[in-house]
Amino acid sequence: MKFPRIGRNSALVCIVMSAPLALSAQTNCDEGAGTLNSAPPQGITTQQVIEKFAAREAIFRQARNNYTYTQDVTVQTLDGNTVDGEFRQVWDITYDDKGGRVENVTFAPQSSLQRVTMTKEDFDDIRNRLPFVLTTEDLPQYDVLYAGAQHVDDIDTYVFDLAPKRIEKGQRYFQGRVWVDNRDFQIVKTCGKNVPDIHAEGKKKKNVDENLTPSFVTYREQIDGEYWFPTYTRADDVLHFRNGDIHIREIIKYANYKRFGAKTRIIFKGEVKDDPSQPPATTKKP
Numbered sequence: 001m002k003f004p005r006i007g008r009n010s011a012l013v014c015i016v017m018s019a020p021l022a023l024s025a026q027t028n029c030d031e032g033a034g035t036l037n038s039a040p041p042q043g044i045t046t047q048q049v050i051e052k053f054a055a056r057e058a059i060f061r062q063a064r065n066n067y068t069y070t071q072d073v074t075v076q077t078l079d080g081n082t083v084d085g086e087f088r089q090v091w092d093i094t095y096d097d098k099g100g101r102v103e104n105v106t107f108a109p110q111s112s113l114q115r116v117t118m119t120k121e122d123f124d125d126i127r128n129r130l131p132f133v134l135t136t137e138d139l140p141q142y143d144v145l146y147a148g149a150q151h152v153d154d155i156d157t158y159v160f161d162l163a164p165k166r167i168e169k170g171q172r173y174f175q176g177r178v179w180v181d182n183r184d185f186q187i188v189k190t191c192g193k194n195v196p197d198i199h200a201e202g203k204k205k206k207n208v209d210e211n212l213t214p215s216f217v218t219y220r221e222q223i224d225g226e227y228w229f230p231t232y233t234r235a236d237d238v239l240h241f242r243n244g245d246i247h248i249r250e251i252i253k254y255a256n257y258k259r260f261g262a263k264t265r266i267i268f269k270g271e272v273k274d275d276p277s278q279p280p281a282t283t284k285k286p
Contacts, residue, residue, distance in 0.1 A: 001075075001116040001212055001239060001248065027215040027236050029177060029191035034151035041158060041182075046146040049158050050139070052185040058135035060186060063227050065101075068094045068260050072253040073126055077115050077246055085113040095260060103127075115246055116239075119211055121172065125194050130218055130252060131230035132174045132190045134162070141165060141173065149182070152189055156182045167196055176215070186228040191217040199242075212239040214248045223257045230254050 041049060070092055077085040090107035111118075134142065147159040157179040164173035176192010198211040214237030220228040235250035 001119060001122055001214075026238075027191065027217055027234065029217055031217075032153045033179075036148045036150045036159060038148040040146070041149065046158075049146075049180065049185070050144055050160070051136070053158075053180045053187065054134055054136040054139050056185045057133050057187060058137065060227050060229075061133050061135060064229060065095065065099065066259060067223070067229070067257045068092070069229075069254055069258070070106075070256045071126075072255070074249075074251045075113070075118065075122075076249045077113060078249060079247075083249075085111075085115060087111040087113050087118055116248070121194075121211055122213070124172070125213060126252060129172065129174060129194050130216055130233045131220075131254070132178070132187070132192075132218065134174075134178065134187065147177065150179065152179050155179075155188055157188060158182055162192070164195065172196070181228065184222075184226075184228065186220075188220045188228050189218065191215070210241050212241065214239060214250060216250065224259070229257055 072090045075087040076083045088109055092104040092106055094102045096102055142162050143165055145161045147161050150157055150159050159179055161177050163175045172194050174192055175195050178187050179189040181188050193215040194213050214235040216233055216235035218230050218233040221231045223229045231254050233252040238245050238247050
């Protein structure tokens with residue numbers, strides 16, 4: 001997100017109200033979590049856990065491209081506890097006959113955001129990175145550190161901290177923490193932020209657009225008894241722009257997951273999954 005670009009002849013001035021309540025905003029990564037046990041996992045190495053969940057994430061990524069769903073996006077700015085600007089859109093996500101994503105906007109009232117504007121990076125994050133996926137192919141880009149075991153809501157999980165090993169120009173990455181179900185080896189919760197931010201620092205960069213993103217937490221739920229799909233993302237953060245601090249709140253809901261009729265077979269590293277668009281095969285009794 002960035003401040004609106006102000007034209008040289010414009011009389012508009014950005015005024016940021018930084019109430020104490022707004023400055024206390026913080027995305028809560030620990031909600032619903034028990035005590036973190038930093039002891040190594042039993043009966044399996046941390047590297048084996050990483051390899052297993054990365055392989056399962058690759059299967060999940062393919063599976064999700066065979067489901068239609070609804071994505072409800074709300075982005076707000078707050079002055080204290082008062083919402084003073086809001087962006088809202090609801091999308092139906094489907095796919096064309098070649099498997100390409102089709103985004104149909106079904107609800108889009110006029111945005112009332114004034115102190116920030118939505119950027120291409122914001123929409124890319126909403127579409128592709130808030131439901132963070134870490135596959136075997138992605139692993140070389142990240143340092144993955146085992147943090148421990150933790151009970152989250154009703155699930156026992158392995159916890160890992162992630163950070164990009166290096167940041168390549170024009171690329172964006174996730175930095176934060178993931179919780180992995182210790183039975184299904186799939187990510188069930190993510191908390192962190194997408195990096196890098198674009199800052200304007202120093203007198204020579206006064207006209208450079210700042211593009212900052214909030215920290216977020218994403219929860220997944222099991223769909224069709226197998227895949228853990230994102231269902232809820234929340235961000236509640238203060239973005240520290242050069243011209244002042246702005247309290248941002250984002251809520252993204254994913255709902256109505258339904259298999260659609262593409263004919264695909266998911267295979268990864270020798271692990272074969274049934275076509276997620278078709279009903280599971282039944283076994284005949286003798």
